[in-house]
Amino acid sequence: MSAVLVSVLPVSAAGGGDAGQEEGFSAKELVLGHFEDSYWWHIGTFGQKEVSLYLPVILHSPATGWHCFSSRKLCGGASYLGFSIAPEGKYEGKVVETLSDGSVVRPFDLSLTRTAAALLFNSAIVLAMVLGAARWYRRRKITETPRGLAALMEWAVETVEEDLIKPTVGENWRRFAPFLLTVFFFILINNFMSLIPFFPGGVNVTGNIAVTFVLALASFIVINLFGGRAYWKDIFWPEVPAWLKVPVPLIPLIEFVGIFTKPFALMIRLFANMLAGHAAIMCLICVIFVTVSMGAAINASMTVVSLLFAVFMNALEVLVAFLQAYVFTMLSGVFIGLAQEGNVKKDKIVEKNKN
């Protein structure tokens, strides 16, 4: 566990390095720096040597067109082809282009940033796990007992289906199982990988709003694209007293807004939970460095306390990582199930969801 805690530091140090040149230790800069994206993946500082994985910067400038180069060329505030990383201001930490007339603009930035790279890496893990298990089955007979990855995936898939998908989606569950399973394993692997503090992990992918936005958007599309007639009728002509919907469409309006608030809640819930968990762990680790100036005795005792709390938080985060994947999948399933209920009355749906 101590290895885990110690290795949180390189990641945080990367954030600190980006943040500024000030001498003193700034916990705020460090913690916020962890959540900022960057153009390289800081692996660690070994002695005096900083080791980073420099990722490709992909840009489209309105003036000069497409550019693709290594982020090493922008390291340390350097400028390359007029591009540099803004040290401050509106575009702080992002690549900006200084045009010939001296004005600073932000080009269209499709760079493979640290978060994007971690995202692709984690996606590859998800693919390898599921396709590896599927391959195992394709090669063997069903009478054979699955081992290793196949056994794990078989158990996991069956558990998610039995506990999450079947009870929430209802009769049509087979149609939506691949989507919900993909969402579950995608979030789960990203959450777990973000808790591993050293190189291939440690990037808070699911604590990034862009990532959760796409996930929620996918749920939104699936919910509404496959929604039945009863679902749409319930939104635009719900069974309420007529005066609530005729002159002023009050309830239909609320229902319509509800279409968007459901996935919005999904997006914010996952993002905020992962962000908060990481922030808590980072802050607890920062306590060690903040108390350095308060003398050896206080620093030593606070180190012990913060380590204990950090261990606890890490354990909690493992639970949260699973729980958030579970909740996202379950709620997506519930919303899909609600949209699927064809002509069945609402009380039946409630009954089903209780089960």
Add this chain to the structure above:
Amino acid sequence: MGMLQPEPGLLIWMTIAFLIVFGLLARFGFPAIQKTLDERRKYIDSSLEEAAEARRRLEGLQTEMEGVRQEAQKQKSEILKSAADAREKILAEARQRAGEEGERIVAAARLSARNESEAIIREARHQVAQLAIAVSERLLRGRLEDTQEQTALAERLLSEIEQSKADNKEV
């Protein structure tokens, strides 16, 4: 606020990544696992059913076997009983025959003994008669020395003979 603002670049990366992952898993990943799960479930169900069927059949066989065993037991006891009966019968028959034979032998022995004794008696009577005749001859010879007495006797004898003739006629 910066944290709540999705980066367009990352949005695009995420969309691509998620679509690729979803596309591949929905096509090659989960359906294969799902199929296997379904097949295995079916296989387990059918195996259980077969096992139950086999058990049922075994139980049927056992009851059948029990029946056969009981039948055999019954036959055995019947055979034993009939054997005992036959033995009894044979014994009884033999005993009866032995008894009859014995009786027959005894009867024969008795008959021959009686014949023998009758013959002996007859022989004895014959000898007694001869002796008596001889004695009476001697007696008569001694007594019939005078003629008068001879005539008297002859006359008495004649009258006796006539008497017995008359008796025979009357009969």
